[in-house]
Amino acid sequence: MRKSLRRTLLLWLLVPLLLLFSLGTVMVYQLALNYSEDAYDRALHDSASDILFLAKESFKNKGRIELPHSVHEILLADQYDKTYFSILDKHGKLLAGDGRLSVPVIDSDDEDGTAYYDDVINDEEIRVIATEFNMTEDGQQHTWRILVGETRNKRDGLARDILTGFVVPQAIIILLAAGLVVLGVRRGLAPLEELRESLTHRSHNDMRPLNTPNVPVEVQPLMREINGLLVRLESVFEAQKRFIADAAHQLRTPLAGLTAQTDLARAQDNPPQTQHALDQIKIVSTRLNHAVSQLLSLARNEPGADKSLNLQALDLNEFGRIATLEWIEQAIERNIDLGFDAPSTPSIITADAMRLRELLDNLIDNALRYCPPGSRVTVRIGNGPTLCVEDTGPGIPEEERTRIFDRFHRLLGTDTDGNGLGLAIVKEIADLHGAVVEVEAAAGGRGALFRVRFPAARSPTPRFPA
Numbered sequence: 001m002r003k004s005l006r007r008t009l010l011l012w013l014l015v016p017l018l019l020l021f022s023l024g025t026v027m028v029y030q031l032a033l034n035y036s037e038d039a040y041d042r043a044l045h046d047s048a049s050d051i052l053f054l055a056k057e058s059f060k061n062k063g064r065i066e067l068p069h070s071v072h073e074i075l076l077a078d079q080y081d082k083t084y085f086s087i088l089d090k091h092g093k094l095l096a097g098d099g100r101l102s103v104p105v106i107d108s109d110d111e112d113g114t115a116y117y118d119d120v121i122n123d124e125e126i127r128v129i130a131t132e133f134n135m136t137e138d139g140q141q142h143t144w145r146i147l148v149g150e151t152r153n154k155r156d157g158l159a160r161d162i163l164t165g166f167v168v169p170q171a172i173i174i175l176l177a178a179g180l181v182v183l184g185v186r187r188g189l190a191p192l193e194e195l196r197e198s199l200t201h202r203s204h205n206d207m208r209p210l211n212t213p214n215v216p217v218e219v220q221p222l223m224r225e226i227n228g229l230l231v232r233l234e235s236v237f238e239a240q241k242r243f244i245a246d247a248a249h250q251l252r253t254p255l256a257g258l259t260a261q262t263d264l265a266r267a268q269d270n271p272p273q274t275q276h277a278l279d280q281i282k283i284v285s286t287r288l289n290h291a292v293s294q295l296l297s298l299a300r301n302e303p304g305a306d307k308s309l310n311l312q313a314l315d316l317n318e319f320g321r322i323a324t325l326e327w328i329e330q331a332i333e334r335n336i337d338l339g340f341d342a343p344s345t346p347s348i349i350t351a352d353a354m355r356l357r358e359l360l361d362n363l364i365d366n367a368l369r370y371c372p373p374g375s376r377v378t379v380r381i382g383n384g385p386t387l388c389v390e391d392t393g394p395g396i397p398e399e400e401r402t403r404i405f406d407r408f409h410r411l412l413g414t415d416t417d418g419n420g421l422g423l424a425i426v427k428e429i430a431d432l433h434g435a436v437v438e439v440e441a442a443a444g445g446r447g448a449l450f451r452v453r454f455p456a457a458r459s460p461t462p463r464f465p466a
């Protein structure tokens with residue numbers, strides 16, 4: 001699994017925090033229980049001492065142990081717990097009490113012969129104190145064992161109170177602390193998230209340095225390195241762009257000369273072989289001309305070219321009609337039915353007419369080029385406004401629909417000439433105009449539909465004045 005800074009931080013903060021908090025809570029809870037148990041044990045011890053006192057008095061006065069009936073009501077009275085007591089002699093014979101408590105084995109090392117232990121009567125847990133007492137009366141040695149027990153209702157009640165009064169708030173504090181840790185980690189990592197966002201939404205042509213003001217000092221060196229890399233990449237891209245533009249430009253004039261000379265030579269009366277060679281030269285030079293124009297167009301419309309845009313308001317209907325008309329001849333040559341369709345009201349957009357023409361020419365050129373004879377191609381202006389070129393040709397497979405806009409990308413099996421630059425140019429020009437290009441299957445599922453959606457022209461007055 002990939003290492004995640006957030007996961008590592010949360011793991012190292014939350015797990016120890018929760019462990020320590022839980023350990024602390026258990027320890028404090030246990031300590032509180034012990035103290036309360038001690039306090040109740042001391043009260044039990046006091047009851048045993050009182051009973052012993054009464055027993056001694058009775059033995060001194062009457063020579064036997066006879067405790068008043070009120071012992072239960074006075075000494076052992078308790079509204080929460082049942083109490084039991086027994087006084088036994090050293091042989092275990094019951095001298096007084098109910099005799100229901102089981103007799104413990106008291107270790108003679110026990111401090112003052114007292115022991116606490118747990119017993120069960122009628123399925124109820126009982127806490128018992130057993131204490132031993134020696135007395136010499138009339139030269140005779142008497143050993144008594146006094147057992148006093150009570151049910152655990154008070155103790156359990158207190159344990160419950162401690163649980164709700166201490167552990168529950170503690171658990172809430174733990175949860176709050178965990179929540180704060182999560183929040184803190186998220187806040188701490190937010191600048192990184194911001195940095196990632198700014199990189200994610202960045203166009204591949206945007207080489208401006210990263211400028212995320214909230215980046216923490218720890219990340220700044222990384223950002224500086226990325227910015228340094230961007231600067232180096234930009235200079236390489238710039239050099240590449242300049243090279244393509246210059247090379248295309250340099251090629252244009254000699255190519256135009258070559259084409260003109262070939263046309264001149266072809267117009268002469270030539271032997272058939274020379275004529276054939278000249279026809280071939282004409283085909284190749286036309287192809288070369290097209291490639292060079294595409295390269296120049298690509299360089300001209302590269303991102304950042306918006307400064308050289310010559311924007312003006314134009315009616316897409318009129319513009320599309322004129323551009324389509326100029327392709328009629330080629331369409332007839334290829335036996336393709338080229339049509340034009342526009343709404344009756346003008347579709348005004350703000351655009352650079354020359355570049356928009358390059359865009360439309362590329363779309364029509366493709367449609368005429370890749371559709372077999374007998375197909376239909378329609379240039380359609382729609383609401384939005386949109387500019388569509390729809391054909392009944394082979395169409396674009398769904399998995400290729402984003403890739404065909406990449407430079408030099410052509411569909412496999414395309415045997416028609418081309419450089420794979422037309423749609424890259426279309427996309428660049430659309431981007432420069434803030435327009436979006438989409439491709440889908442044409443109506444009826446066959447053929448391709450290229451749609452350019454322009455941003456709605458901002459009208460100077462609101463459409464529905466208040």
Ligand SMILES: Nc1ncnc2c1ncn2[C@@H]1O[C@H](COP(=O)(O)OP(=O)(O)OP(=O)(O)O)[C@@H](O)[C@H]1O
Nearest residue numbers: 366367370404410411414418419420421422423448
């Ligand atoms: N209307 C269409 N119908 C079918 N396939 C098309 C259509 N338009 C484009 N394509 C496919 O998309 C590929 C890319 O088109 P693009 O215009 O970018 O390059 P190209 O036409 O090959 O070369 P260039 O336009 O630079 O001369 C084409 O090679 C073709 O396979």
Ligand SMILES: [Mg+2]
Nearest residue numbers: 366418422423
């Ligand atoms: Mg093309």
